[in-house]
Amino acid sequence: MLGDLLGEEQGQTTGMRVVPTDGTLHPAMEVSFQAAGTLLNKAVSDVGTYESILRPDGTLFGEGQGISMTHEGESVTWHGLGVGHFNESGGVNWRGAIFYETTADAFAELTGTVGVFEFDAEESGKVHGKIYGWT
Numbered sequence: 001m002l003g004d005l006l007g008e009e010q011g012q013t014t015g016m017r018v019v020p021t022d023g024t025l026h027p028a029m030e031v032s033f034q035a036a037g038t039l040l041n042k043a044v045s046d047v048g049t050y051e052s053i054l055r056p057d058g059t060l061f062g063e064g065q066g067i068s069m070t071h072e073g074e075s076v077t078w079h080g081l082g083v084g085h086f087n088e089s090g091g092v093n094w095r096g097a098i099f100y101e102t103t104a105d106a107f108a109e110l111t112g113t114v115g116v117f118e119f120d121a122e123e124s125g126k127v128h129g130k131i132y133g134w135t
Helices: 105-110
Strands: 002-018 028-039 042-054 060-069 075-086 092-101 114-121 126-134
Touching: 002 042, 002 114, 028 126, 042 075, 060 092, 075 105, 075 114, 092 126
Parallel strands: none
Antiparallel strands: 002 028, 002 126, 028 042, 042 060, 060 075, 075 092, 092 114, 114 126
């Protein structure tokens, strides 16, 4: 069942590049971003990179990883998978799952938790996302 809001963030794309494909004709892009927001009601800075592949039906498959850190230095790493759909304004709306790993007490409850996310990237480079717990 979809649970409570775990976190929310807003930020900016910091880089994009075309990356080698896996031998198919599907174009692949790597995107990095920085964002600020909250995770478990703690202020965090988030840095992440994801790679997306354009599929024949026009959707994107993406896989990414990153780290969220509090101002005190507590951190949690994440790994996510999702499907993206181009929107009318030229951006991409992503929906997927995210998994966490940490030794920080502040984020201990995230270990073993599956998050369900919505992450929207605008054509301008602005990004915003929400993560919900899934139990």
